[in-house]
Amino acid sequence: MNAAVGERSPLTVPEGVDERWVTSDRIGLQLIRLIRLIERQRVIKAKKEGVERAAYVLLARLVIEGPHRSNALAEAVHSDPSTVSRQIAALVKVGFVERRPDPADGRACLLAATAEGHRVFAANRDLRNRWISDVTSDWDETDRERLVDLMDRFTTALENHHESDATGVEEDR
Amino acid sequence: MNAAVGERSPLTVPEGVDERWVTSDRIGLQLIRLIRLIERQRVIKAKKEGVERAAYVLLARLVIEGPHRSNALAEAVHSDPSTVSRQIAALVKVGFVERRPDPADGRACLLAATAEGHRVFAANRDLRNRWISDVTSDWDETDRERLVDLMDRFTTALENHHESDATGVEEDR
DNA sequence: GTGCATAGTTGTACCGAACAAGCGATTGTA
């Protein structure tokens, strides 16, 4: 599983170019593997709780970064405004988020996490963190930090990389 | 965006425990961010090509690791057999995969990528790799390798970690 | 040879997301 590069005999190796190809390949494969795995976990877990699981990411955003407009939120999480709108509606209904008028623009409204929203999010966050700590229990802290730094860097690179020419990973997951 | 730890004043820091909490927290946040972003790319890209995009991961598996039984494949990619069955059917229909009798068990059949399947996959793989190389064009190779090694390690840890107690990341993405 | 386990398929439902069209309120201009 972990190995498997396939094709491209290692004999060819013209001049370092191929080395990069191989690493890119491995990155792609790992991304696919990781994402599929986490999606799976999601589905396993997706039974309890009243609110749509997908909505939690919005709650997280509101808790961590403070009030946002709906559209800004959508952009921040790379979702469609309509999607966010529905998710927010659900969060409002259960009282985790509240709408306030936006002083800057009369027709907009600011979304903010309620006290209850904060509480719920914190609980979930702790759960998640415990889980991650568990999974990485035999890692030393330096490696964990290295991982997160590199992931951050990678994701940021992805975000900055012209969104238009999207090609790749999704193609064969 | 990148920062934002929220809660838990850094002043508290009892005895290193909290340091781990913070890192776990960052990992969780990064996972969410990364996954959401890639999902988005997928949707953007998901227009051309005849075969279900999700099926490509199976093709990849068959090309890289050789023939599999359908159920084995399902397990390998953490999907339901029914899902895989349908996806394979699609791949067979377009001629990227073929069924062969399994010598070891008469009622099973082995799935294998056809020559055409190999070709299509290779093309996609190159595309994907070019994209990844692009995104990381200003990284030095060592960092790219570090990233992939850590990701691999993390995903493997995830896989090994009792699938039963799934908790966390999916909770608020 | 005969139950019986097992490999795989099909029916159905659901979730999450996107696209597109609509609605209403605002702002800014005549």
Place this chain on the structure above:
DNA sequence: TACAATCGCTTGTTCGGTACAACTATGCAC
């Protein structure tokens, strides 16, 4: 002050991808 264009958000609809559950059928093993 009135009207048009814009903007922020919501609703209608569709689709992809998946899982669960029930079913079929085939060869295994005793």
